[in-house]
Amino acid sequence: MQEQRGQVVERGTGVAVWRQIEAALLRDIRERHYAAGERIPNETELAERFGCNRHTVRRALGVLEREGLLRVEQGRGTFVQEHAIAYSVGKRTRFSQNLSGQGRSGRIELLRASELPATPELAQALELAPGTPLLQLLTLGHAGAGSGGQDAAAPRAINLARHSFEAARFAGLDALLRETGSITQALQHFGVKDYTRGQTRVMAAMPDAEAARLLAQPRSRPVLLVDSVNRCSEQGRVFQHTLAQFSGDWVQLVFEP
Structure with a gap:
């Protein structure tokens, strides 16, 4: 003994x-x-x-x-391990509001921006012609980790997302996102005052090397893959497609009726 x-x-x-x-x-x-x-x-x-x-x-x-x-x-x-963040998915899904409602801070970090022609799949999702120039933003969503322990206050990454927009309509959105740290705030510059979720599809998938590194998780652990589109409330047309990978250890998706 x-x-x-x-x-x-x-x-x-x-x-x-x-x-x-x-x-x-x-x-x-x-x-x-x-x-x-x-x-x-x-x-x-x-x-x-x-x-x-x-x-x-x-x-x-x-x-x-x-x-x-x-x-x-x-x-x-x-x-x-902390309890998973309950991330609400509903008619109006907002990253920062989701977290602030649970006493957490939220921040969107823009990793890179690029232009590319719309693939047939993205063109269909955005209701555009194939080949239409798109602005694609790769972002990392950070959440304040709560109040437990000395290291708990340090924000951590909970999702990696690729957002696609029509390049001609949203030129300069990347600079505004860097400035505000919020996609919702940046979109107001383009007259998008309010928007609603048009469609959401969720599946489990294994992360690639980049996602595993940025989300600080093993590649052997699945992520929640969320494919969605947003519609402008005033015009009713689709303006954003997002493919997001959420850390399965940190996030529970809660669907509102």
């Missing part, structure tokens, strides 16, 4: 050490010794605490991660 910082690890009992470590960390989480969103000690520190090697600790952490109790962020560490 060994005791490390008040933690007992027993050997020769028939219960594997990594199982005992898993149980001890689970107890710490349930008793809120580590709060939701808080970073836990690293493998070296835990190995010292339990008097074992890092491989044994890593095995215990892997189980807790697969069970959705911990998350690993590349370059930052291992954190207690």
Whole structure:
């Protein structure tokens, strides 16, 4: 029997050490010794605490991660998983409003902007002729992570989205988005005062390398793929197509009636 910082690890009992470590960390989480969103000690520190090697600790952490109790962020560490963000999908879906209603901050980061001709699929979605020049914006949506723990206040990426607009009508939208950090605010410059969701399709998919890196999740973990179009409330015509990848660990999609 060994005791490390008040933690007992027993050997020769028939219960594997990594199982005992898993149980001890689970107890710490349930008793809120580590709060939701808080970073836990690293493998070296835990190995010292339990008097074992890092491989044994890593095995215990892997189980807790697969069970959705911990998350690993590349370059930052291992954190207690927070509850998923309930992201509302309805007639009027707004990124920042969705988050502010839950006491979280929201910000859209423009990663890149490009022009390309409309593929037959995008042309159909936007009700345009194939080949029509489109402005495509790749954005990363950040959410404030809540109030638990020292590291919990740091925003994290929850979705990666490709937005397509008719280039001639929305020239300069990318600059306005960089300035405002909000697509809704940027669209007002073009006379789009209000808009509604025309259609939404949701499926599960595996992220590509870029999405996994930007969302800080393994490529082996699925994302929620949301394909949607928005219509201008005044004119009734489709003006935006979005294909978004939401982190399945962080987001629950809630559909309003």
